Amino acid sequence: MRDPAILAACPVPDDETLVEVPPGLLAYLALDGLDGTARHPVPPIVHVRENGNYIMQGRCVTVIETLGQLTIPVHETCIQVAKPAVAALLVRG
Helix, strand or coil, rough: CCHHHHHHHHCCCCEEEEEEEEEEHHHHHHHHHCCCCCCCCCCCEECCCCCCCEEEEEECCCHHHHHHHHCCCCCCCCCCCCCCHHHHHHCCC
16 A cells, blocks of 8 residues: 555554455355445544455565465455454444
């Protein structure tokens, strides 16, 4: 996340970061038994962009083995969010 306005509005601890997540990506949570639509903005969502994408806050994933299992562009990163926190932001319906 490099948007100066969002970074200024959402202070982040040193061991966390912000990532931008398209809403459609949350559909994959169903593979882990979670489904529904996101209530926003509730943590870990800290902001919703005009295009509908979520800005989410969480701990940076730094474990090399975990990162090696992901297919993400080199310029992107990912965060770890506890399953109960994700479940709490979803509304079934």
